[in-house]
Amino acid sequence: MDAAGSDASPDPAPPAPPSTPTNGAEMLPRRRFFSRLSTAVSAAAAVIVGVPFIGFLVAPLVRRVPREWRAVGPVDRFAVGETVSVTFQDASPLPWSGVTARTAAWLRRTEDGGFTAFSVNCTHLGCPVQWIADARLFLCPCHGGVYNADGTVAAGPPPRPLGEYPVRVRSGRVEILTSPIPFA
Numbered sequence: 001m002d003a004a005g006s007d008a009s010p011d012p013a014p015p016a017p018p019s020t021p022t023n024g025a026e027m028l029p030r031r032r033f034f035s036r037l038s039t040a041v042s043a044a045a046a047v048i049v050g051v052p053f054i055g056f057l058v059a060p061l062v063r064r065v066p067r068e069w070r071a072v073g074p075v076d077r078f079a080v081g082e083t084v085s086v087t088f089q090d091a092s093p094l095p096w097s098g099v100t101a102r103t104a105a106w107l108r109r110t111e112d113g114g115f116t117a118f119s120v121n122c123t124h125l126g127c128p129v130q131w132i133a134d135a136r137l138f139l140c141p142c143h144g145g146v147y148n149a150d151g152t153v154a155a156g157p158p159p160r161p162l163g164e165y166p167v168r169v170r171s172g173r174v175e176i177l178t179s180p181i182p183f184a
């Protein structure tokens with residue numbers, strides 16, 4: 001009994017302070033949540049940025065190659081019977097092609113007034129063939145392939161004749177129809 005003569009029980013213990021964010025056990029789920037949120041946001045950003053970029057790189061490789069008529073010079077520039085090299089722009093240059101977008105053909109003006117254009121690419125492995133006017137042959141420097149003047153195989157490893165581009169004359173100019181390489 002105390003001095004006042006009271007026998008009341010002692011004061012109850014003060015309530016425990018509310019838990020605070022510094023409690024390690026409770027911080028863990030929050031950290032995990034923000035970590036996952038950050039990962040998800042990063043992944044979403046990568047998809048948003050990456051998909052168009054990959055599409056930009058891949059689309060030119062899979063789309064159908066268009067064919068275009070390209071002027072290679074006025075008709076009177078070409079002498080009958082001569083075979084000369086002409087260059088023109090590929091129909092489907094990739095955005096990053098640069099100068100490699102230009103391709104070439106061996107163009108011959110024939111006796112009947114028409115034109116024949118041979119691909120410069122050897123049908124073996126694609127090396128550029130050279131026209132040897134004296135021998136009237138196309139020679140491939142890579143593995144010794146030889147083609148006759150009409151593009152047929154004369155010797156060596158080429159499995160097929162040289163590809164031929166369609167040619168036409170419009171408004172006094174010779175035009176070549178671009179084609180996918182290698183020729184089908």
Ligand code: FES
Pocket residue numbers: 122123124125126127140141142143144145156157158
């Ligand atoms: S690439 Fe022409 S013979 Fe091989």
